[in-house]
Amino acid sequence: MADKRYDLNNYRWALVTGGSSGIGREFAIQLAQKGVNVIIVGRNAVALSEVADEIHKISNVSVVIIQADLTKDTDQVIDNTSRFEIDLLINNAGFGLYGDFVSHSEHEYENMVELNVKVLTKLARHYVEKMVKKEHGGIINIASVAGFFPIPHLSVYGATKAFVYSLSMSLWAELKDKNVHVLCVAPGPTETKFFERAKMKPGKRVMKPQEVVSGALQAFEYGKPLYIPGIENQLSYHLVRRLFGDKFIAKFLVKNF
Template identity: 50%
Template sequence: MNLKDFKWAIVTGGSSGIGREFVLELSRRKLNVIATGRDEKRLKQLADEVKEKFKTQVHTFVVDLSSPQKVKRFIEEVSSFEIDLLVNNAGFGLYGEFVKLDSEEIENMIEVNVKALTVLSHHFAKQMVQRRRGGIINVSSIAGYMPLAYFNAYSATKAYVYYLSLALWAELKKYNVHVLCVAPGPTRTRFFERAFKDQSFRTFGKLMDPKQVAFGAIEAFEKRKPIYIPAFKNRLISFAAKKLLPDRLLARFTAG
């Protein structure tokens, strides 16, 4: 699928990390981008960088995707744009024993990782189907390939994204709408700081560069691949989790 035929893209969670790199890479490829995020200052800096480097259009929206009302308002605010590509990148994780996690934070995570992604996908997919052109990139995680103790609810949300994406890939291809599921491993973003909060943590080996993840994902999208897992190590982990190891064993192993 050639992105040269696309004019406008939406990237959620675009103010930092993988989302920011999606905005930059799509702009480099001459798409106009609507970027959402929670950090107004970072969004403005990103917009200034895009305009200076690529001379493309970029609009930024500060949106709290944990609020269904604000998601609905955002959809209304961009109704005048013909969206060719939706990148559902926004998401966050929580680490800890399930019974000790804050229930409101769990609900917010499900709103962002699952509900907002689903609502946005449903809304824009309908428009793409009518035009017989478009695409959706959903950012999942290799955590979605296995039952991760202490990343319990988070890994469950990413499993949802994985299975929804594959189902939509199969359903929408007849309308010339391509859906890609991106499942990165540990990446150099602010994910760990938010997931662990005040808890001490160590990163899991060498972290991936978010620029590499975004670039590889866009390349995979153009090749119409249904799944993109960056790095051989992560592909090996996902293969073992899906094909070799029973879920019960994985859950017990990650629980320590």
């Protein structure tokens, strides 16, 4: 059976978390180009304003910016968006930390789990309820290829993204008959501020946010539950996981990553 199609022209408002830079910024811009009004959430008010200005140059859609730290202000964001009919949620906000497990504090890991898991789940729960009632809506959750493998030195980050992957696929199956589509996007290395915050150097092969987002939006419209940008990342998911067990992969990566 062919996947159901979803036309983004039918979505009025999109809420984009982590919308001030990188993948989130690109989602806001490309959705605006498709005629979707956008609400962008981030911690940097100046950067959010710059994204809004850029959108106004290319589109006549409405743009709302919300400065917020989602680890503290999730309820505030929900309250501030209550007057809008959110048709599409882009759960993009998140961060990682690179290094030995004991090289980072418990507080840093708690903040990562708070943002990558708890906030994402809370926002999904809130807006899905409204989408189900009107039988219309969608969610794009940003996971990572790190969520498919046991990756030493990115252990907690990978675990949070494994949660995002599992939650997204479960919700896709649960909600598809209610006309609420859920897409999990699992990028590999992408040209964002992730590496700076994670305190690690990017590899030689890094994708552009524009590529990731354009492919993700196309996958959403085609009704796909999972989108992995890049041929190498797709091969890793489909072949490496089948040919080698988690034990082998973890031992290999601890020496080579």
